[in-house]
Amino acid sequence: MKIAYNWLKQYIDLPEDIEEIGAVLTQTGLEVEGIEEYHQVEGGLTGLVVGEVLTCAKHPNADKLSITTVDVGQGRPYPIVCGAPNVAAGQKVIVALPKTTLYPTSGDSFQIKKSKVRGEVSEGMICAEDEIGLGTAHDGIMVLDTDLPNGTPAAKALGMETEYVFEIGLTPNRVDGASHIGTARDLKAAFDRAMCTPSIEDFKVDSPTNPVEVVVENTEACPRYAGVTLSGVKVAESPGWLQHRLKSIGLSPINNIVDITNFVLHETGQPLHAFDLAEVTGNKVIVKTLPAGTPFITLDETERKLSDKDLMICDGEGKGMCIAGVFGGIKSGVKESTTDIFLESAYFAPAYVRRTSQKHTLKTDAAFRFERGVDPNATIYALKRAALLIKEIAGGTISSEIVDIYPEPIGNFEVKVKYAHIDRLIGKKLDKAQIKTILNNLDIELTQETEEGFVAIVPPYRIDVQREADVIEEILRIYGYNNIEISEFLGAESLANFPAIESNKLQQNITQTLAANGFSEIINNSLTKPAYAAAVDQLNAENDVVILNKLSEELEVMRQTLLFSGLEVINHNINRKQKDLKLFEFGKIYHKTDGQYQEARQMSVFVTGNEQAESWMAVSKQSQFHSLATAIAWVCQKFGLTNVENENIESNIFSFGVNYTYKNKVIAQAGMVSDKILQMNSIEQDVFYAEIYWEQLLKFYQDKVSFEEIPKFPEVQRDLSLVLDEGVSFQEIKKIAEKTERNLLKSVNVFDVYVGKSIPEGKKAYALRFILQDNKKTLNDKAIDKTMKKLRGAFEHQLAAVIRE
Structure with a gap:
């Protein structure tokens, strides 16, 4: 929302500089996101x-x-x-x-x-x-x-001083501030300063020769409807001052009548609409809904099919002239030939306008305000203000009495407030006179005042102030959050109980780690092809969450895995000659079980192409599974997990894959994507993929820091070469070693794997390195030999290993 500084000064004296006013508006809840300059030339x-x-x-x-x-x-x-x-x-x-x-x-x-x-x-x-x-x-x-x-x-x-325009990030609850007068009201309260609004005392009916009958059939959708006619107007270009007012806030002038309705909208917050009276058949306006499927051409020359819930402004024959509160019709709008107009000012129910606006994807300034709730008591003021401006600028006469259909007036909100609750929620005892001044400046009247509290009478345009806490928030935002001192003894626990696990912070830390190591984050659509689930044994097409109003056959279901959306990204990049990729994504997966819809958060990691580009220092190196495993290790490290185990798995997703487990629970699955899956996405290079079960990891999160004294005695390194069956994994060897020697063995690592000449078919040779250390004394040869002998015996007995000398 844009608010022009010089325009704002028409309603309240503002000797303060631009930056100070911006800071005050932000403090009151109308956050100023930027200040722009506007020049008339x-x-x-x-x-x-x-x-x-x-x-x-x-x-x-x-x-x-x-x-x-x-x-x-x-x-x-x-x-x-x-x-x-x-x-x-x-x-x-x-x-x-x-x-x-x-x-x-x-x-x-x-x-x-x-x-x-x-x-x-x-x-x-x-x-x-x-x-x-x-x-x-x-x-x-x-x-x-x-x-x-x-x-x-x-x-x-020349009266063309630079205009400064505040760009305000208006929150949905503050539609009362969606105008220059609304913004001035907040400044009035913040500065405790008088404000004024343009007078409408000169409004009078010149001659009631052109009346219009109004019938409101749906008073639920239209609680209040008012209108007046003006005759003999001259439609022309608006005067310079009016054009520049509109241009300063990003609007394009159209003609003097339409420009005045737009001006009053942004001045008061009340949308208006002007009809060419010659198009109002029978000089009768009917506010009602039309049958579903009724065609209606709007001002943008688009034919739209109406719903039976769309409130319409119709003529005497029941033909639509305007979608109420949203958009005008092409036929009934003001044209150069227009001489008589019917000027409308109404209060439409927010729910009706919101539903219609969303259905027809029409986001107009009027709909923006109506769907949040305008001031039902400003209807007549805005109507008279616009009528007087039209007489002044376009000439003509006011040719009818004001029609005002308002069968059930919308009352004020009555809210009981206790001073003790004000002090408790604000955290500071405010003077009662100051509280009253603040609320009165916000048009909130205090009645039934006692030493303990009062009843606040809140005008209906403040639809967000209906509870005691809302009234207290009004007091605080005007008093100023920055004016509440923080006690030196105040701790965070006095404000709220914070969860032990901050998922977003963990995600941010992991993102920074992966990005620092050359990974790029991707974000994909949660909609995907149903063919993917049918192609993977681990997924069940019957568990697909199917979209009722699907966009296309390609986007028909919610994804059950992050795999395929990531492969689509890889395919897209490879087709553009970007073959060396390291990617990750945080996202949700969806499935249906026993008729119940469920979603879960996961993380995916992809590695494909070369690990590093070729340079004068090194040749290019193909990515390996260990590149992926390293990324998984970083994630586990951020969660404080040690002793994560892995075991081989068989899956038609992977050519080879492993499960990562912690405390017997699977926390991740990783491997090289199978050729079948790659062919589905037209990928002809190896892709390594990991899916990490985020919600399972959160259950194991630990932020405790463990430490131990640095050993005073040296470590000893011993190597061992084993010939084993091809099916034996390093993880099995490591488990046996750690179980066999719990005291002296600090780590075991594999530094070479060999298959070929001198190794029997179906076998492979592991070159292992063992690190031994005693924290209490220096190891001697006898203790070392005894430990290595024990390890050899375990490998020979449990794995049928042959020791290579």
């Missing part, structure tokens, strides 16, 4: 000042040029050569000083420089209106009728 007339021509004489070397001296408020006159025929001494003019950039109405911009013109010095330029972008006239310089001192900025003299 390009360049904002920067460098242009009011000058006074002191002398004017003919140029000695040019018949059509004059040599002038001009007072521009700099303490000395500036010599300026001027070619305008109407320049004369005593004139007040617009002067462009040296180094000023001019933006003419037509042509390119150019900079004014000190120069010589036909041998005479010229230090500036006396400007015509087309030379500074104010018009097209070039028959002479602009001559001003002003008493402003010389040197006054031209923007000020």
Whole structure:
């Protein structure tokens, strides 16, 4: 939402600077996300000042040029050569000083420089209106009728000062602030300062010659509907001030009638709509719904099929003229030929407008406000304000009494508030007089006041203030969160009980670790193809969560795994010559079990292509499963998990794969993706994939830091070569070693695997390295030999290993 500073000052005095006002608005809950400058003409007339021509004489070397001296408020006159025929001494003019950039109405911009013109010095330029972008006239310089001192900025003299526009991130509950008057109300309370709104006392019916009958058939959808007619209006271009008001907040002027309705909308927050009265058949307006499927062409020339829940503004024959609160119709809108109008101001039920807006994907300024709840008591004020502006700008007369259909007025909210609760929630005891002042400035009246509390009478435009806590929040946001001192004894536990596990922080830490090691995060659509589940044994197509209003056959179900969406990303990149990829994703999977819909959070990791690019220092190296295993180890480390085990698995997802387990629970699954799965995604290179069960990991999270004293005695390294069956994994060897020697064995690692000459078929050779250490004494050969003998015996007995000497 955009709020213009100079426009805002029409309702409240604001001597504070722009930045301070922005800070105050943010404190009150209207967060200022940025402040932009708006200029009525390009360049904002920067460098242009009011000058006074002191002398004017003919140029000695040019018949059509004059040599002038001009007072521009700099303490000395500036010599300026001027070619305008109407320049004369005593004139007040617009002067462009040296180094000023001019933006003419037509042509390119150019900079004014000190120069010589036909041998005479010229230090500036006396400007015509087309030379500074104010018009097209070039028959002479602009001559001003002003008493402003010389040197006054031209923007000020011409009433074209720079506008500053606040970009406010409006939260859904603060529709009361979605206007300039609404924003001024918050500043009134924050500064404890008076504000004013434009008077409508001059409103009167000129002659009730053109009445319109109004019938509201659906009062639930339209609790209040008001309107008035104006006759003899002249539809034309809006005056400059109105156009610039709208342009400053990003709106394009259309014509004076429509511009006035838009102006009043952004002034008061109340949407209006003007109908061409000639299109209102029978001078009758009916507010009702139409049968489902009824076609209706809106202002954007699009035909839409109406729902039987869409509230419509219809003519006397029941034909739709406007989708109530959302968008006008192409036929009934104001045109150049329009002379009589029916001006509408209403309160439509938020639920109806929201449903219609979403159904037709129409996000208009009016719908934005109606679907959140406008002020039902501002309906007539906005109507009269707009009618008076139309008379002023477009002429015409008010030709009917105001019709106001309001069978059940919407009342104020009554909220009981106790001072003790105010003190408790705010954390500070506020003076009762200050509380009353704040609430009164917010249009909240206090009744039934006692020493213990009061009843707050909240106007209906504050639909978000209906509970005691809401009233207290109003007090606090105006008093200022920054004005609540924090006690030196205050601890976080006094505010809330924080969970032991912060999932988002863990995710952020893991993301940073993976990104620092060359991984890129991906985010995919949760919708996918049903063919994927049918192709994988571990997935069951019957468990698919099927989308009722599917976008396409390719996006028909919710994904049961992160695998295929990641493979689609890999395929997309490979097709664009990006073959070396390391990717990860955090996302949800979905499935249906026994008719119950379930979702779970998972993490996926992909590695494919080369581990590193070729360079003069090293040749390119193909990615291996261990690249993936390292990433899984980083994740486990962030969760504080040690002694994570793995075991081989058989799956048609993987050519080979392993389960990672902790305390006998599977926390991850990883491996090389099978050729069948890769072919489904047209991928012709190896892909290593891991899916990590995030929710299972969270159950095991531990943030305890374990430590031990650094050993005083040296470690010993011994190597051993074993010939084993091909099916024996290193994990099995490691388990046997750790079980056989619990005291001295610190670690075991494999540094070579060999299959080939001198190794029997069906066998492989592992080269293992064992690290032994005693924390109490230095190991001697006898203890070392005894330990290694014990390990050899265990491998020979349990794995039928052959020891290679």
